[in-house]
Amino acid sequence: MAGLKRRVPLHSLRYFISMVGLFSKPGLLPWYARNPPGWSQLFLGTVCKGDFTRVIATKCQKGQKSQKKPSHLGPLDGSWQERLADVVTPLWRLSYEEQLKVKFAAQKKILQRLESYIQMLNGVSVTTAVPKSERLSCLLHPIIPSPVINGYRNKSTFSVNRGPDGNPKTVGFYLGTWRDGNVVCVQSNHLKNIPEKHSQVAQYYEVFLRQSPLEPCLVFHEGGYWRELTVRTNSQGHTMAIITFHPQKLSQELHVQKEIVKEFFIRGPGAACGLTSLYFQESTMTRCSHQQSPYQLLFGEPYIFEELLSLKIRISPDAFFQINTAGAEMLYRTVGELTGVNSDTILLDICCGTGVIGLSLAQHTSRVLGIELLEQAVEDARWTAAFNGITNSEFHTGQAEKILPGLLKSKEDGQSIVAVVNPARAGLHYKVIQAIRNFRAIHTLVFVSCKLHGESTRNVIELCCPPDPAKKLLGEPFVLQQAVPVDLFPHTPHCELVLLFTR
Numbered sequence: 001m002a003g004l005k006r007r008v009p010l011h012s013l014r015y016f017i018s019m020v021g022l023f024s025k026p027g028l029l030p031w032y033a034r035n036p037p038g039w040s041q042l043f044l045g046t047v048c049k050g051d052f053t054r055v056i057a058t059k060c061q062k063g064q065k066s067q068k069k070p071s072h073l074g075p076l077d078g079s080w081q082e083r084l085a086d087v088v089t090p091l092w093r094l095s096y097e098e099q100l101k102v103k104f105a106a107q108k109k110i111l112q113r114l115e116s117y118i119q120m121l122n123g124v125s126v127t128t129a130v131p132k133s134e135r136l137s138c139l140l141h142p143i144i145p146s147p148v149i150n151g152y153r154n155k156s157t158f159s160v161n162r163g164p165d166g167n168p169k170t171v172g173f174y175l176g177t178w179r180d181g182n183v184v185c186v187q188s189n190h191l192k193n194i195p196e197k198h199s200q201v202a203q204y205y206e207v208f209l210r211q212s213p214l215e216p217c218l219v220f221h222e223g224g225y226w227r228e229l230t231v232r233t234n235s236q237g238h239t240m241a242i243i244t245f246h247p248q249k250l251s252q253e254l255h256v257q258k259e260i261v262k263e264f265f266i267r268g269p270g271a272a273c274g275l276t277s278l279y280f281q282e283s284t285m286t287r288c289s290h291q292q293s294p295y296q297l298l299f300g301e302p303y304i305f306e307e308l309l310s311l312k313i314r315i316s317p318d319a320f321f322q323i324n325t326a327g328a329e330m331l332y333r334t335v336g337e338l339t340g341v342n343s344d345t346i347l348l349d350i351c352c353g354t355g356v357i358g359l360s361l362a363q364h365t366s367r368v369l370g371i372e373l374l375e376q377a378v379e380d381a382r383w384t385a386a387f388n389g390i391t392n393s394e395f396h397t398g399q400a401e402k403i404l405p406g407l408l409k410s411k412e413d414g415q416s417i418v419a420v421v422n423p424a425r426a427g428l429h430y431k432v433i434q435a436i437r438n439f440r441a442i443h444t445l446v447f448v449s450c451k452l453h454g455e456s457t458r459n460v461i462e463l464c465c466p467p468d469p470a471k472k473l474l475g476e477p478f479v480l481q482q483a484v485p486v487d488l489f490p491h492t493p494h495c496e497l498v499l500l501f502t503r
């Protein structure tokens with residue numbers, strides 16, 4: 001990518017810095033009408049220049065009323081809490097309307113850069129659609145706002161470390177960097193994206209830690225036991241907590257500690273949290289999957305359930321689920337609309353997690369094929385299919401790069417296949433791109449990304465570049481047709497981008 005970057009001609013820089021106007025048609029997506037009144041018109045004629053930092057800084061200098069400190073920030077802890085809010089939710093000082101303008105401009109900039117890379121590789125614009133405007137070839141739709149703006153997270157992971165007062169049993173989020181040696185763990189109950197329930201469980205976990213004789217595990221090589229806390233909630237208010245614990249050399253004592261923490265949350269002060277379930281994971285690494293170190297259910301319901309797009313969805317502690325449930329519904333509707341599936345189509349859901357994208361479209365397709373790395377998520381997808389009476393789906397566990405080539409070989413070449421890819425931030429493995437490119441029955445591809453940088457950019461370029469036998473990219477290139485930004489992360493700069501490619 002660095003090499004590519006250097007080859008961007010100077011004149012294309014104007015793409016990256018000009019943010020004038022927009023050329024997307026509001027209301028193309030039918031459910032758009034359900035958004036809060038006024039949103040669909042938000043960006044008509046918008047002028048928004050520069051990056052987040054500059055936009056926010058400018059707003060703050062101007063002393064706009066949207067930069068008010070939340071009333072619940074106390075005068076004593078205000079500075080730490082404000083600093084944390086500025087790191088975790090850097091857009092919190094802006095009104096949501098302003099945030100969406102900033103995000104739309106950023107997504108547009110990403111697309112402009114992407115299109116200029118693709119055009120450069122092709123010499124002429126053979127793999128970009130007919131120009132829709134002077135600055136973008138694809139059709140960029142208005143950003144779809146999140147239906148919930150505050151406290152929207154259904155999952156939060158809290159760290160344990162030294163707080164601003166030096167107490168090593170502080171539960172919150174990190175501020176500072178390890179490189180500079182100035183990391184502080186700051187309580188996060190003021191953050192706008194965190195629901196009160198998550199903060200409450202974090203506060204009680206802190207109470208628990210402070211009365212425990214065992215030390216927290218602050219840095220792996222220094223020993224200690226108590227580690228992170230993850231809290232998951234659903235729309236019904238059910239709450240699952242997962243405590244991560246470094247077992248060090250404990251054996252019998254480990255069992256005792258599990259009983260103590262369980263008692264704390266069932267009958268002790270922690271009962272105020274009303275947990276639906278408590279899990280415990282022994283973990284000697286930064287992150288362990290269930291396969292690497294099982295999630296041990298200390299009490300309660302093993303799963304959390306969510307109702308979405310007329311489906312009841314099961315979610316295991318290890319499974320990925322979009323962190324903004326109402327926003328996820330908008331995202332999945334967008335994906336569904338762009339796929340254009342019909343009863344003759346096979347839908348390939350690559351990196352499917354709990355399978356919601358494929359399952360929500362199952363009744364409109366001939367078959368859904370899901371591929372997902374995590375076993376628990378695949379088990380959830382199978383449960384969700386069975387519970388909702390869906391009989392035309394199958395899910396495969398493992399790395400998409402290993403499974404997809406064989407799966408495609410087994411399909412008749414005649415039947416039309418629509419692929420949806422929704423990779424983790426690291427993007428897709430090259431072999432997945434190669435398999436999609438070389439399987440000619442795939443005419444439509446929907447790419448969902450929350451971070452179109454690095455590997456994901458490379459993925460898109462390899463989907464759209466001219467055939468390259470040296471790279472075994474033989475099939476016709478895809479053409480980027482439409483892009484829809486969907487905001488699942490109010491107050492932060494992050495945004496989902498849904499891209500429709502055809503060939």
Ligand SMILES: C[S@@+](CC[C@H](N)C(=O)[O-])C[C@H]1O[C@@H](n2cnc3c(N)ncnc32)[C@H](O)[C@@H]1O
Pocket residue numbers: 320321322350351352353354355356357371372373374377398399400401422423424425429
């Ligand atoms: C961003 S999530 C999307 C999940 C799903 N589409 C959804 O909306 O809930 C990415 C998923 O890709 C899975 N994943 C990561 N690497 C993978 C790989 N190499 N092969 C298959 N799945 C992978 C992760 O476990 C995760 O569930």
